[in-house]
Amino acid sequence: MKRITMTIVLVLSCLLASASGAAQVGVTLSLERSEATPIDTIRMEVKVSGTRSGDTAPVIHGLESFQVTQGGTSSRVEIVNGKMSSGIDYSYFIQPRKTGVFTIGPAEIEVDGNRAKSNTVTLDVKEISQEPGSNRGPVFIEASISSEEVYVEEQAMYTIKLYYRVGIDDLSLKLPEIDHIVFKQLGRPSEYQTTCGGKAYQVLEVRHSLLASQAGEYAIWSSSMRMTVRQSGGHSPFSFLSGRPLTLATDPVVLKVRDLPEKGKPTGFSGLIGDFQIESGLEPLSLKAGESATLTIRISGRGNVNRIPDIDLPEMPFARTYSDKPVMETQDDSHGIGGTKTMKWALVPEKAGRFDVPPLTVSFFNPHTGEYTVLKTPLYTLSVSPGEDQAVTVFQATPNGGKPAEGSAKQEVRQVGKDILPIHTTLTTLSVPYRFLSTGWFLWLALFGPVSVYVVLLCGLRIYKRSPEHLVQLRSRQAYRSLQKRCRRLHTDGGTLIDAFTDYLNDRFDLSIGVLTADDTARLLRGHGAGDDTVETIRRIIQTVENAVYAGKDLNGADAAGDLLERVKTLEKEIR
Amino acid sequence: MSMRIRFMTILLLVCLSVPFTAQAQTNGSAEENFFEANRAYKNEAFQEAIAGYSKLIENGFENGHTYYNLGNAYFRLGEVGRAILSYERARLFIPRDSDLNFNLSQAKDQTLDAVSDSQRFSLPDLLGLDRVNRYEVFFVFIIMNVLFFGVLCIRIFNKSEWTYYLSIFLAIFIGIGACVTALKWYESITDDRTIVIAKEVEVLAGPDPGDTILFKIHEGAVVHHERSEDGWTLLHLSEDKRGWAKSDQLERIVQRKIDRS
Numbered sequence: 001m002k003r004i005t006m007t008i009v010l011v012l013s014c015l016l017a018s019a020s021g022a023a024q025v026g027v028t029l030s031l032e033r034s035e036a037t038p039i040d041t042i043r044m045e046v047k048v049s050g051t052r053s054g055d056t057a058p059v060i061h062g063l064e065s066f067q068v069t070q071g072g073t074s075s076r077v078e079i080v081n082g083k084m085s086s087g088i089d090y091s092y093f094i095q096p097r098k099t100g101v102f103t104i105g106p107a108e109i110e111v112d113g114n115r116a117k118s119n120t121v122t123l124d125v126k127e128i129s130q131e132p133g134s135n136r137g138p139v140f141i142e143a144s145i146s147s148e149e150v151y152v153e154e155q156a157m158y159t160i161k162l163y164y165r166v167g168i169d170d171l172s173l174k175l176p177e178i179d180h181i182v183f184k185q186l187g188r189p190s191e192y193q194t195t196c197g198g199k200a201y202q203v204l205e206v207r208h209s210l211l212a213s214q215a216g217e218y219a220i221w222s223s224s225m226r227m228t229v230r231q232s233g234g235h236s237p238f239s240f241l242s243g244r245p246l247t248l249a250t251d252p253v254v255l256k257v258r259d260l261p262e263k264g265k266p267t268g269f270s271g272l273i274g275d276f277q278i279e280s281g282l283e284p285l286s287l288k289a290g291e292s293a294t295l296t297i298r299i300s301g302r303g304n305v306n307r308i309p310d311i312d313l314p315e316m317p318f319a320r321t322y323s324d325k326p327v328m329e330t331q332d333d334s335h336g337i338g339g340t341k342t343m344k345w346a347l348v349p350e351k352a353g354r355f356d357v358p359p360l361t362v363s364f365f366n367p368h369t370g371e372y373t374v375l376k377t378p379l380y381t382l383s384v385s386p387g388e389d390q391a392v393t394v395f396q397a398t399p400n401g402g403k404p405a406e407g408s409a410k411q412e413v414r415q416v417g418k419d420i421l422p423i424h425t426t427l428t429t430l431s432v433p434y435r436f437l438s439t440g441w442f443l444w445l446a447l448f449g450p451v452s453v454y455v456v457l458l459c460g461l462r463i464y465k466r467s468p469e470h471l472v473q474l475r476s477r478q479a480y481r482s483l484q485k486r487c488r489r490l491h492t493d494g495g496t497l498i499d500a501f502t503d504y505l506n507d508r509f510d511l512s513i514g515v516l517t518a519d520d521t522a523r524l525l526r527g528h529g530a531g532d533d534t535v536e537t538i539r540r541i542i543q544t545v546e547n548a549v550y551a552g553k554d555l556n557g558a559d560a561a562g563d564l565l566e567r568v569k570t571l572e573k574e575i576r
Numbered sequence: 577m578s579m580r581i582r583f584m585t586i587l588l589l590v591c592l593s594v595p596f597t598a599q600a601q602t603n604g605s606a607e608e609n610f611f612e613a614n615r616a617y618k619n620e621a622f623q624e625a626i627a628g629y630s631k632l633i634e635n636g637f638e639n640g641h642t643y644y645n646l647g648n649a650y651f652r653l654g655e656v657g658r659a660i661l662s663y664e665r666a667r668l669f670i671p672r673d674s675d676l677n678f679n680l681s682q683a684k685d686q687t688l689d690a691v692s693d694s695q696r697f698s699l700p701d702l703l704g705l706d707r708v709n710r711y712e713v714f715f716v717f718i719i720m721n722v723l724f725f726g727v728l729c730i731r732i733f734n735k736s737e738w739t740y741y742l743s744i745f746l747a748i749f750i751g752i753g754a755c756v757t758a759l760k761w762y763e764s765i766t767d768d769r770t771i772v773i774a775k776e777v778e779v780l781a782g783p784d785p786g787d788t789i790l791f792k793i794h795e796g797a798v799v800h801h802e803r804s805e806d807g808w809t810l811l812h813l814s815e816d817k818r819g820w821a822k823s824d825q826l827e828r829i830v831q832r833k834i835d836r837s
Contacts (some may be wrong), residue, residue, distance in 0.1 A: 423590075
């Protein structure tokens with residue numbers, strides 16, 4: 001009981017500790033879609049994490065051109081990988097009042113006197129299209145591409161929208177397979193409502209990032225969506241369970257892919273295309289010789305992030321450098337694929353002085369400007385004072401800020417040579433233990449020997465049990481036990497004693513005697529090899545019992561039974 | 577009754593002691609060959625050492641340590657492929673030997689091809705059976721077998737409670753032991769790993785020198801053997817990397833007499 005209580009207390013304290021650890025407030029603003037028309041209602045969510053109660057409702061900027069309706073509030077508590085997080089979600093429905101591209105946000109909220117700000121989101125409000133949906137049925141599909149002309153490896157958005165006014169399920173999407181074109185689905189499909197041709201439709205929107213690896217003109221053939229349309233208005237009570245299959249295909253789309261311009265291409269260009277930023281830092285800038293400073297470079301942006309190169313640190317004669325493994329984080333949203341690559345180095349200066357860490361560069365091609373851009377880190381100057389101990393201490397660069405671990409600094413054991421270990425020379429090594437078990441006759445003996453011994457023993461016992469000698473022995477034992485049982489039940493009844501003894505003789509010698517006299521008994525026992533004394537004694541006992549039964553003489557039945565049993569025991573030994 | 581039990585116990589002990597007495601038996605001339613080969617290795621006469629160890633293996637002294645020493649001799653001669661082959665053969669006998677595993681990783685470091693060994697992930701590996709050799713597994717199974725039937729024999733004469741529970745306990749263990757032994761046996765008979773022993777091997781689309789070269793693999797790479805025909809071997813590295821190579825440029829870790837074409 002005490003142990004259970006301790007465990008509960010421990011678990012609760014762990015949960016409370018993790019809850020208090022997760023107390024940092026974060027605000028995220030999101031829209032269910034990035035494109036709309038003035039007649040659409042778009043769901044907007046403000047997720048506040050790290051608290052379950054805000055001092056006030058969030059203030060959201062950039063909503064001047066929208067009609068805003070409250071959609072409710074919900075709080076949540078999540079435990080993921082042992083970490084507890086809590087939050088509060090605010091929902092709104094917004095309807096644009098005019099067309100244009102609007103930036104919504106940031107959302108601001110005050111929690112415990114601290115203000116937290118969210119990100120911003122963009123909504124493109126377009127004119128209502130007259131053509132689509134005017135004469136379309138209850139289900140139709142559309143595909144569009146964000147840009148019809150792109151550079152090699154530039155991201156384009158390929159969006160498929162399924163409009164439906166009836167119940168559908170079992171949806172599956174098949175994208176066209178085109179050489180040198182790669183599709184990647186961006187996030188989960190979004191669902192919302194819209195109006196087409198004056199009719200309200202539910203829309204399922206699937207967005208893909210499209211990347212062409214070679215220049216040329218590509219026809220992106222139809223994508224097809226297969227589904228089951230639920231029947232309505234059937235006569236059967238189970239008609240809602242049935243449906244008809246339906247496959248819809250999009251119209252083809254043409255994509256022109258251009259090569260990157262050669263003009264202005266930096267040397268060592270990695271093929272990075274998109275929009276990227278660079279951040280860097282060197283900490284600390286002042287240290288003693290033998291101590292470690294961490295240089296961090298973070299390149300982030302949107303585009304073909306897998307092309308972000310691993311930067312090579314130039315030779316630094318004043319310090320030893322240890323590079324950490326680059327960390328790549330990618331994420332995708334409705335605007336495409338983005339990511340951040342973080343690279344770290346530990347710089348361990350070996351002498352005192354002021355040393356420059358030269359700028360490091362990364363170049364990318366910006367498809368919006370059509371030009372190459374070179375990102376550059378600033379020049380850092382490291383101020384190194386003489387160390388107390390000139391012996392170099394090596395720290396491993398760590399992902400969390402490059403700070404060395406607390407406690408005494410340990411030197412990493414470095415491999416300085418490579419070779420194999422020597423040969424084995426001991427004599428016992430020449431034999432393979434247990435090998436003889438799995439070869440030749442020993443294998444079969446080891447496998448089947450034990451079972452054979454068991455079977456032989458079992459069969460032998462069975463045969464022995466069926467042999468005449470064993471049967472005689474068994475019969476004699478049973479006959480004696482039966483007589484013993486009956487004699488113990490008797491007390492004075494001589495007639496039953498004679499019957500019991502007659503039955504014993506019948507069972508023992510396999511006979512069928514009806515009436516037994518003392519002389520018959522003596523003859524029979526002598527015939528089976530009983531000793532004279534025993535025969536005479538038994539004859540006398542039977543005679544006494546007969547006299548009691550037939551001549552009415554007195555008889556102590558218990559004594560007679562006891563004597564008889566004792567004599568029969570001797571008899572059994574003699575005739576065995 | 578007690579006499580019978582005593583007899584059974586003595587019989588069991590005799591059976592158990594047989595492996596240890598057999599282990600102690602070594603051949604005198606084999607010992608001499610072993611010493612000679614070791615001396616040649618220490619004198620850096622590696623070819624001579626290879627000949628000595630190979631002779632031992634041919635004479636039936638095929639064991640993990642001889643293969644290990646043979647692998648070392650090949651390694652010293654710069655024949656990384658044959659060194660890896662010998663080390664892998666040694667692992668069939670002494671899989672837990674730290675020296676062997678160290679040297680094998682050193683030899684594999686010197687190979688050129690990044691060949692994934694994912695196909696070797698199997699149920700026996702998952703159960704940790706790659707840490708024991710098949711003879712050890714079989715020995716344990718035999719012990720279980722002897723004990724189980726020994727207890728059953730005792731039960732013929734003495735149907736007491738302890739023999740009942742002991743026989744149930746051993747029945748469970750012998751069941752597990754049989755499965756493990758079967759797994760290990762299956763693994764050893766289906767081991768198709770083959771080592772590239774030539775410096776560079778061209779893998780062709782068919783068993784003919786005129787066929788298209790599909791890809792090239794280098795000394796020490798571990799590939800998987802499918803079948804052999806007229807001096808050619810069909811191998812694969814992965815699902816999409818298959819082809820034919822000359823059989824004399826490759827050698828299987830577990831040798832099959834039928835494949836020596």
